[in-house]
Amino acid sequence: MAGFVLNICGAPYTSQAPLSALRFARAALAAGHQIQRVFFYQDGVLLANALTCPPQDETHLTREWQQLAANHQLELLVCVAAALRRGILDQKEAARHxxxxxxxxxxxxxxxxxxxxxxxxxxDRLMTFSG
Structure with missing residues (x-):
């Protein structure tokens, strides 16, 4: 079985990248492959915004990634430089700034x-999903 790192560069809701990556991850895991980590880069970091509130009839991509990560012990890593540029901060970075x-x-x-x-x-492989 193969191991993957996923690199997601496209923004949620304006790009298919996060949803395509989610579908790929689910299929790969179901087939017995491993996902070592998921890295959110460029506009993909917007997926890590806790304040995202999509309409009820749309997939809540942040929650879907959180659930997948919890179920399969996946690392969801967010590029700190790209996140700060887009106003996404953890408690440590907020205090630092x-x-x-x-x-x-x-x-x-x-x-x-x-x-x-x-x-x-x-x-084994890097898979990049961009918008």
Whole structure:
């Protein structure tokens, strides 16, 4: 069986990238493959915003990724530089920048590009989903 690192670059709700990656991840896991980590980069980091509230008749992509990660012990890593540019901060970054609030969704972790490279070096394939 193969091991994968997923790199998601497209924004939720304006790109098919996060939904396509989610479907790929579910199919790969069901087939017995491993997903070492999921890395959200560029506009893909918007998926990690805890304040996202899509209409009830749309898939709540943040929750779907959280559930998949919880069920399969997946790492959901968010590029810290891309996240900060787009106003997504964890408690530590909010304090560091003198902000009173943070909005990184539960189950997601801010990380540097080194985490993506590290994952690439220790897995079979990198799959990139972009908008």
């Amino acid at each position: 003198g902000l009173a609030h943070h909005n990184l969704a539960e189950g997601f972790t801010l990380a540097g590009l080194g985490q993506l490279v590290d994952g690439m070096s220790s897995t």
